[in-house]
Each structure stands twice: as structure tokens, then as C-alpha cells.
Amino acid sequence: MTLFTIDKVRKTFKNGEVEEEILKGINLSLKEGEITALVGASGSGKSTLLTIAAGLQSATDGQVLFEDQNLTTMNTEQIRKLRASKFGFVFQFSHLVPFLTVEEQLLLMLDIAESPLKKHEQQSEVHRLLQLVGMAHRKAAYPAVLSGGEKQRVAIARAIIHQPKVLFADEPTASLDSQRSQEIMQLLSELTTTLNITTLMVTHDEEMLAYADRMIKISDGAVLSNTLY
Template sequence: MALFTIEDVYKTFQNGDVQEEILKGVSLTLHAGEMTALVGASGSGKSTLLTIAAGLQSASSGNIIFEEKNLTAMNAEQIRQIRASQFGFVFQFAHLVPFLTVAEQLTLMLNVAAKHEQKQQIDRILSLIGMEHRKNMYPASLSGGEKQRVAIARAIIHQPKILFADEPTASLDSTRSKEVMELLQSITKELNIATLIVTHDEEMLTYVDRTVKMVDGVIQ
């Protein structure tokens, strides 16, 4: 059974006197332990679909189903709670807090009361991403690839079930991009999460389990 289902989703925007249809009845399923890439030309609707799936904006019609719960029937606070507890987000830029160390970046995302449990979880995730030796460093001392690794760690530290990644390698060179994709691939499998990634880089598609192409608001 699918962990996450996008069902017949439409999205329209009002542009002056004209209604622009960005998504035209899109349906997609995501499964635990699988990384799905969403590709397409600029303006095809892929980033709009990702943000709707992640609960960052609403669909004009259709359903977003997570663990048999319909997000489109929920109010803003209910959606916020699911985003905070069950979803993780990685963006093009790491957006790390400059005055916090690597370990402190992750502590921000934890709601665990006991300090020793926080430390254990942080150490486990830093080991998973190969950054345990950098835990006390500040962002200014990290490379672009290391910053994105910390951003990924921050996205999964609360153990989400879905990871949304919007162009996570766009600001990196080819070597760092491959490292980040290898990390996303291993995290998806090891933590058994569903990962949806938007990318324009076809070289990165070798790391995903499934590629979905969007053209003019529909999935081909």
C-alpha cells in the first residue's frame, strides 16, 4: 500500500483576467524506501506539485493522502503538525544558522526532553551522513557539500516518513552533487522513508528508483 498518494490534483492561479492551470489532474504514489525524481522543463509544474504535496500550499482540487489521512480536508494547524512531525525538507541552499554549530543545528529540530537522548540521536544522524568529525564546526568552516549534508541531517533528525527535496544539488559542483545524491539514496533505504526529489540534472537520475516526467502540468 502507498505511504503517500497525490490524487487527481489541479492547481490554478489567477493572472489578471486569466486563470492559468498549472497542474491538470496529477496523480502520483510514494512508497517507503523508494526515491522518486520529478523532472521536467521550467514551468512544467514540478515544484508546484512538490510544494502542494508537502502542504506548503493548497491544491485547487484533488486529494493528498498520507497514511490514509486526507491532508486537503485538514485545517492549517493540523497540516502544520504533520509537516513538523512527519515531513522533512531539503532545499537548493542549506540555509544553516551561521552562529550555531553542526550539532546545534540539529538540536533545534528535536523535541526530545532528555539531553542524553538528544545527543544519541544527533550522534547517530551525524554518523549516518559522515559528519561526526565536524559536529562542533560552524557553517563558515564547511564546504558547500558539507553544508547540504547538514541540511539533510536537519531534515531527518526528527525521523520523518516523507522527505521532500527541491533541487538539492543545484548549487553544488558535480562531485558534491553526486555525494549528496548518494547520501539521499542511502538515507531513503536505511531509514525506509519515501523521498520525492525535484531535479533538472539528468545525471542525478541514476541514483533514484523511479523517474516521473512532467510536461505542461501533467505526468507523462
């Protein structure tokens, strides 16, 4: 089932008197429970496309449709609530809050998402998810004592603790070595299937494409190829 549709999306920026077209009428759809990888050279527009899809910036033209909602016509508060409740985010760096423990990172996300769960239910859900990502034994640890791979595992758990429909991942393995990258992608693949999450991932690492269901290659702001594995 198609969950997400990007329809004729264009993005332009003013560079002095010159208007630069970063995205040139992009069309694509994301299906439930699939990992879609966006690939392309630096400056091709793939990260811009991801941030527009996620409602982090607006398109110049075109539409972004999620379920029965049009992000293009939403105001700032509506988009914020949608991101907090339905979207999850994982970036190149974990961006964990340094003064919060692993457990507290996830509880904070539940608070931001305005979770209806009671306090004891939230703690139970945090413990369940930390077990799922292999970090339950580190729940009382602070980010400073975690390895890079551990931080990304916590960041992934934080991104999905509120049960989002879509996970946006921008170079989630770029700061990790090869072994840790494989572990994180295996985890993302398992979680996408287990929790039926739709994942849109930007990556430059061709080895990570083995975990994708679909690869979309972007070149000069346009879709060059759309390959289903």
C-alpha cells in the same frame, strides 16, 4: 506499500483576469522506501507539485493523502504539526542558521518536532546521525566554515533527525559541482534505504536519475511519463 497518494490534483493561479492552470489533474503514488524523481522543463509544475504534496501550499482541486490522513481537509495547525513530525525538507541551498553550530542545527529540529527524547538522548541521536552523514567531526563548526557539500550533508541530517516518513528534496544538488552532487545523491540513496524513508525529489540533472527508483516526467502541468527503474 503505498504511503502517499496524490489524487487528481489541480492548481490554478489568477494572472490579472486570466486563470492559469499550473497542474492539470495530477495522479501519482509514492511507495515506502523509494526515491521518486520529478523531472521536467522550467515552469512545467514540478516544484508546485512538490510543495502541494508537502503541505506548503494548497491545491485548487483534488486530494493529497498521507497514510490515513487527508491534507486537503486539514487546518493550518494540523498541517504544521504533520510537517514537523512526519516530513523532512532539503532544498537547493542548505538554509542553515548562521549562528548555530552543526550540532545545534539538529537539536533545534528536534525541538521543533517536539521530540519526546530526553536531552542526553537527543545529543546521542544527533551524534549518531552526524556519524551516519560523515559530519561528526564538524559538530562544533558554524556554517560559515563549511563547504557547500558539507552544508548539504548537515541539511540532510537536520531533515531526517526527527525520523520523518517522507523527505521532500527540491533540487538538492543544483548548487554543487558534479563530484559533490554525486556524493550527496549517494548519501540520500543510502539513507532512503537504511531508514526506509520515502523520498520525492525535484531535479533537472539527468545524472541524478541513476539514484532514483522511479522517474515521473511533468510537462505543461500533466504527467507525461511514469517510469519504474
